[in-house]
Amino acid sequence: MTKAKNVRHHVVIGSGVAGSQAAETLRDREPDARVTILTLSSLLFYNRYDLPKVFRGHRDWREFLAYPADYYRDRRIDVRRCSRVAGVDGSRRTITLEHKEEIRFDTLLVASGGRGYIPEELAEFRPLMHPFASYTEAVTAANVVPDRGHVIMLGGDMIGLDLARTLVDTRHRVTLVAGPQTFWPHEVAEDERPGLIAALENMGVEVVEAADAGGIASIEQGAKGLSARRVLFKDGTELYGDAVMPFFGLSPSVEFMLGSGTDIERGLLVNPALRTTGEGIYAAGDVCQIWSDADKRYRFFYGWKNVRAMGDLAARNITGGDDPWVPVQDEKLHIDDQGKLQSPFWEYE
Amino acid sequence: MATDIQISIVGSAGDGTIAAGEILRNALAGMGYKVISFDVYPPEIRGFGKCIARMRITTEQAYSLKHKSDVLVSLDDSHAIPHANEVRDCGAVIYEQGSIVRLPEGGHMSAHVGPGQLPYPVPIRELSEKSTGANRSRNIVVLGFIAGLFNLPVEGFRKAIGKKFRSKAAAAEASEAAFKAGLDYAAKTFKLDDVVFGPPVSSVVAGATVEMINGNAAIVRGALDAGIDTFFGYPITPATSIMERLAAEMPRRGGRLLQTEDEISAISAVIGAGFAGARAATSTSGPGLSLMAEMLGMGVIGEVPAVLFVSQRGGPSTGMPTKTEQSDLHMAVYGGHGDAPRIVIAPTNVDGCYRCAGKAFEMAEAYQTPVIVLIDLYLSNRYETVVFPARPPFEADMNRKPGKQAAGTQYKRYALTADHVSPRTIPGDKGGMHVVTGLEHNELGRPNDSAELHTAMSRKRHEKLKAALRHPDFTHYKRFGDEGAVDVGLISWGSNFGECLEAMLKARAEGIRCAAMKVVMISPFPTHGVSAFLADCKEVLVPELNYEGQFANILQAHVARPVTRLSRVPGEPMKVEEILEEIRRLAGIKAAQKAA
Numbered sequence: 001m002t003k004a005k006n007v008r009h010h011v012v013i014g015s016g017v018a019g020s021q022a023a024e025t026l027r028d029r030e031p032d033a034r035v036t037i038l039t040l041s042s043l044l045f046y047n048r049y050d051l052p053k054v055f056r057g058h059r060d061w062r063e064f065l066a067y068p069a070d071y072y073r074d075r076r077i078d079v080r081r082c083s084r085v086a087g088v089d090g091s092r093r094t095i096t097l098e099h100k101e102e103i104r105f106d107t108l109l110v111a112s113g114g115r116g117y118i119p120e121e122l123a124e125f126r127p128l129m130h131p132f133a134s135y136t137e138a139v140t141a142a143n144v145v146p147d148r149g150h151v152i153m154l155g156g157d158m159i160g161l162d163l164a165r166t167l168v169d170t171r172h173r174v175t176l177v178a179g180p181q182t183f184w185p186h187e188v189a190e191d192e193r194p195g196l197i198a199a200l201e202n203m204g205v206e207v208v209e210a211a212d213a214g215g216i217a218s219i220e221q222g223a224k225g226l227s228a229r230r231v232l233f234k235d236g237t238e239l240y241g242d243a244v245m246p247f248f249g250l251s252p253s254v255e256f257m258l259g260s261g262t263d264i265e266r267g268l269l270v271n272p273a274l275r276t277t278g279e280g281i282y283a284a285g286d287v288c289q290i291w292s293d294a295d296k297r298y299r300f301f302y303g304w305k306n307v308r309a310m311g312d313l314a315a316r317n318i319t320g321g322d323d324p325w326v327p328v329q330d331e332k333l334h335i336d337d338q339g340k341l342q343s344p345f346w347e348y349e
Numbered sequence: 350m351a352t353d354i355q356i357s358i359v360g361s362a363g364d365g366t367i368a369a370g371e372i373l374r375n376a377l378a379g380m381g382y383k384v385i386s387f388d389v390y391p392p393e394i395r396g397f398g399k400c401i402a403r404m405r406i407t408t409e410q411a412y413s414l415k416h417k418s419d420v421l422v423s424l425d426d427s428h429a430i431p432h433a434n435e436v437r438d439c440g441a442v443i444y445e446q447g448s449i450v451r452l453p454e455g456g457h458m459s460a461h462v463g464p465g466q467l468p469y470p471v472p473i474r475e476l477s478e479k480s481t482g483a484n485r486s487r488n489i490v491v492l493g494f495i496a497g498l499f500n501l502p503v504e505g506f507r508k509a510i511g512k513k514f515r516s517k518a519a520a521a522e523a524s525e526a527a528f529k530a531g532l533d534y535a536a537k538t539f540k541l542d543d544v545v546f547g548p549p550v551s552s553v554v555a556g557a558t559v560e561m562i563n564g565n566a567a568i569v570r571g572a573l574d575a576g577i578d579t580f581f582g583y584p585i586t587p588a589t590s591i592m593e594r595l596a597a598e599m600p601r602r603g604g605r606l607l608q609t610e611d612e613i614s615a616i617s618a619v620i621g622a623g624f625a626g627a628r629a630a631t632s633t634s635g636p637g638l639s640l641m642a643e644m645l646g647m648g649v650i651g652e653v654p655a656v657l658f659v660s661q662r663g664g665p666s667t668g669m670p671t672k673t674e675q676s677d678l679h680m681a682v683y684g685g686h687g688d689a690p691r692i693v694i695a696p697t698n699v700d701g702c703y704r705c706a707g708k709a710f711e712m713a714e715a716y717q718t719p720v721i722v723l724i725d726l727y728l729s730n731r732y733e734t735v736v737f738p739a740r741p742p743f744e745a746d747m748n749r750k751p752g753k754q755a756a757g758t759q760y761k762r763y764a765l766t767a768d769h770v771s772p773r774t775i776p777g778d779k780g781g782m783h784v785v786t787g788l789e790h791n792e793l794g795r796p797n798d799s800a801e802l803h804t805a806m807s808r809k810r811h812e813k814l815k816a817a818l819r820h821p822d823f824t825h826y827k828r829f830g831d832e833g834a835v836d837v838g839l840i841s842w843g844s845n846f847g848e849c850l851e852a853m854l855k856a857r858a859e860g861i862r863c864a865a866m867k868v869v870m871i872s873p874f875p876t877h878g879v880s881a882f883l884a885d886c887k888e889v890l891v892p893e894l895n896y897e898g899q900f901a902n903i904l905q906a907h908v909a910r911p912v913t914r915l916s917r918v919p920g921e922p923m924k925v926e927e928i929l930e931e932i933r934r935l936a937g938i939k940a941a942q943k944a945a
Binding site: 042043044061069070071072073078079080081082083097098099100101102103104136139140 | 438446447448449450451452453454455456457459460462463464465467468469470539541
């Protein structure tokens with residue numbers, strides 16, 4: 001931790017793409033300022049998009065880091081890992097961490113992203129699922145799925161379908177239990193869906209429509225003497241697999257902002273310059289809903305390129321800029337010449 | 350796979366930091382690892398002040414603690430935070446996850462875990478309270494977490510905990526529960542650091558025993574194995590535990606121990622017991638040695654065997670009782686009035702403490718003089734895994750007895766002999782009656798201050814000690830590293846030599862031609878062996894833990910040779926990196942001179 005008087009303290013909550021890009025831009029534009037990243041992660045910034053590599057045998061966390069430790073030392077960016085924010089007081093410009101430490105800030109950028117959403121009816125089965133949102137979850141999942149093992153994927157958002165591509169490529173069996181969240185965050189028209197499902201099957205993914213089976217009745221472990229998982233549908237049909245992995249899209253991580261003096265709908269509401277309604281508080285990435293003059297509504301923007309651009313824009317506006325948000329990434333899902341699904345959300349650098 | 354891991358546990362007095370360190374090192378030593386450990390604690394008993402239990406665990410022989418730790422455990426962030434930067438990259442920092450009080454910014458360890466280090470927040474307090482109903486077992490929770498995180502055999506920990514609390518059933522039960530709580534929490538923790546314990550390697554000779562003990566305990570063991578009969582002492586940090594351990598052991602072996610009213614009484618009683626033929630010793634630290642100086646002279650002029658175990662601490666005066674220093678060397682060698690030569694030996698490790706303690710009794714008898722075994726707090730409190738031989742390597746009796754007295758002649762207690770050692774009787778020996786006095790005397794012991802006699806007796810008292818330089822089965826000095834000519838030669842003594850040896854080995858690994866010599870026999874000084882070594886060295890570095898460079902002073906009094914002094918008084922062991930940096934600098938100087 002570095003401290004100096006009479007310099008601004010920029011705090012970034014979240015060490016993902018948006019938060020890390022913002023920290024870099026803040027440092028570049030304000031060399032003397034304090035820049036602190038608060039993150040729940042025990043690791044420095046890594047690309048979540050890289051996580052499927054665990055099924056290709058890459059398990060060492062060092063291979064996933066976007067930058068080495070010296071990057072942060074050299075840039076004097078303090079990264080507070082394993083630090084859960086309990087609350088933000090916008091009027092006092094104070095963050096309280098769960099361990100009761102108070103941190104003063106001059107500006108705050110909330111880039112806490114989203115956590116994997118689990119539908120309420122499946123919440124009770126959460127302990128039997130293997131989420132895939134972090135490095136540790138990814139390695140844990142990879143450790144339980146044997147070579148050529150069978151993964152039952154629930155929901156099928158684009159993060160999950162990206163993993164499905166790797167699983168099929170590494171000769172695993174993937175059964176997708178499709179539902180309303182399949183293809184999230186793409187908004188897919190009803191008539192587009194059969195073609196897209198067919199493209200998935202063409203890629204080697206087995207697809208079961210949950211609605212056709214009456215929905216999921218339960219998820220069990222040890223059924224019929226097996227130690228792996230069973231997904232039981234309401235029509236009595238069942239699926240056996242080595243792991244059940246939920247991919248129902250993301251839910252913005254904003255609970256710690258309640259009472260902060262900022263407006264929240266599903267995410268933090270920001271104007272096109274990514275300012276929240278709280279003085280000196282900005283938001284970027286999957287956690288914020290940006291006002292769109294064109295659509296006359298607040299909306300989310302997803303994808304690695306968009307999120308990184310949001311982090312950069314927020315940092316520029318924190319340091320004196322006043323530029324509006326302009327999406328940088330196509331959002332169209334399409335099928336390529338080989339009949340396979342292609343999404344701009346799978347693209348990253 | 351070789352293991353070389355250093356763990357530091359930092360807490361406040363009363364947190365159980367030192368106890369946790371003791372259990373951990375005993376558990377690891379019991380598993381077969383080699384362990385070097387050194388605890389730092391405050392002079393206060395409880396409630397404030399920093400405690401550090403630091404240990405290096407290896408499969409190969411190590412000689413000192415490392416500059417950087419692989420694991421830091423914080424039992425109190427306010428004390429541990431300054432040590433966060435002592436953890437290497439990819440090392441683990443284990444700390445209390447929560448807090449019961451509001452903290453200012455930076456008041457929590459999470460603010461200080463460097464980007465290269467791996468944080469392990471653990472709800473230590475909560476786990477202790479849930480498992481035992483109190484927060485007193487936080488230190489044991491941490492041990493459970495360490496056992497689980499590093500996949501260490503649980504049984505070794507359970508044995509060590511059982512040993513620690515063998516007379517406290519309730520504490521043992523609570524500790525078992527707390528240990529399990531930490532262990533279970535580790536099972537749920539994703540391991541990220543690269544700290545890996547390889548299998549231990551055993552190289553113990555049949556019949557030998559391996560023990561994890563500290564320098565003071567090794568001195569006690571050496572004294573007992575050498576057949577100590579009587580001990581007189583007065584407690585003083587850091588030597589107190591020598592007396593405490595002997596107090597427990599000596600009555601069982603038919604010995605006698607008395608805590609005297611002060612150090613003057615203690616040394617006086619030792620001289621008396623030595624005169625009476627007993628193997629007698631005392632232990633003290635710098636302030637006590639000051640008080641003993643006068644009677645030490647009595648031992649010298651009376652030619653009475655006596656053994657003094659002196660553990661140095663930071664001085665002068667009361668100084669820094671719980672900090673280490675090597676600043677009593679001048680006093681040990683020269684302290685007191687008159688020409689009062691004595692033997693001073695300084696072991697460099699815990700094994701050396703055992704050997705020097707036993708050999709000190711041999712030398713005291715063989716050369717009829719006080720012998721000081723000079724250690725320091727670092728060595729007193731440093732734990733090492735020591736292999737003890739099946740049979741003690743000490744002679745039970747090295748007295749030179751007088752032959753049959755010719756009729757009509759008088760026994761000359763101070764007879765001037767070829768090797769300057771006189772036959773010695775003890776009270777009660779037939780025909781051995783003689784006078785012992787603090788006054789200068791003739792061969793019979795009767796007061797006499799003639800110029801000739803004083804010169805002859807002064808020569809006798811000095812010259813007889815030279816035989817100690819050939820005392821059998823004793824390492825007076827030893828050279829390590831490159832043979833022949835070297836760019837840099839280190840020469841050092843006492844506890845500091847381990848750091849010198851590590852630095853020398855690192856320098857050699859960097860391609861610097863380097864050697865190191867330890868000098869155990871400091872008085873009389875082994876001039877011949879040291880000169881031969883120095884002749885091989887282009888540059889000579891003398892690292893030691895005192896301000897002046899007291900050993901360098903002694904060295905240069907015997908060998909006319911310029912040396913570079915690396916004298917430091919940090920109150921703690923010298924850092925290997927600091928010595929290494931000086932070696933590099935000296936080697937660089939030579940390279941630059943060559944180039945010129």
